[in-house]
Amino acid sequence: MERKEMIAALAELLCRLRPELQLNEENLHEGIHLQNDLAINSVTLLMLALSVEKKFDIRFESVGPAQLQTLGDVCDYIETRLGK
C-alpha cells in the first residue's frame, strides 16, 4: 500500500470512530496532529490502534502516545511493523 493510500485508510478508520470529523482529500495530510488538530482523546487513540491492528494485520505493541502524534507517525509505525 502506498503512503497516500495508507493516510486515506487511516482517515477512514478515524471517521468511523469519530463520524463528526471532516477529513477529505483536500485537508488530509501527514502532519495532521491527532490530539491538537482532531481532538483525539486517549480512548479514541486506543480504538484507532486496535482498528489499525485489524485493518493491517499487525500488533500495536511497545509504542506510547508520545510516538504517535501525527497521521504520519502512525504511518511510520505501520510501515515499520510491515517491514517496509
Next chain:
Amino acid sequence: MKGQERWDVHPLKPGDHIRVKYQNFYHHGLYEGDGMVIHFAGPDMRQLLEPEVVQVRRDSLDTFSMDRHIEVRCYSLRERLQRRPVEKILSAARKSLGEKGYDILYNNCEHFVNRCVFGKAFSSQIDEMRKMIPED
C-alpha cells in the same frame, strides 16, 4: 473468565483485585494488606501512558486511589474455582516488583493483576474495546 464482570465496594482483603476510575480508563491493582497495593504504574498516574517509566510497584492505598472510589472485583463461582490461593497471588505480585515492559494493549495494569490472580494475563477493558471497533 471473560464476559460481564461484577465490581462492588466493600472492605478490602489481601489478594483483592481492585480498581479506580482514572480519566477514561480504570487503573487496576492488587490489595496486599496493611493499606498497601501492588500495581503496574508510573511514579505518577499521569505517566501511565509513558511505558518507559511504568513498573510493578508497591504503593499506599491513598497513592493508588488518588481519592477516587475503590471498587473490588467480585468473582463468579467458576472464577473462584480458577482463582489461585491468596498467598500464591501475593507471592506472584511480590516477585514481579520492579518488572517493566508495560504495554497498554498487551501488558497493562489489568493484565498484570489477572496474571497474578489466574496465572493468565488478560484485560477485559481492552477486550471490550476490541468488540466496539466498527466492522469494515
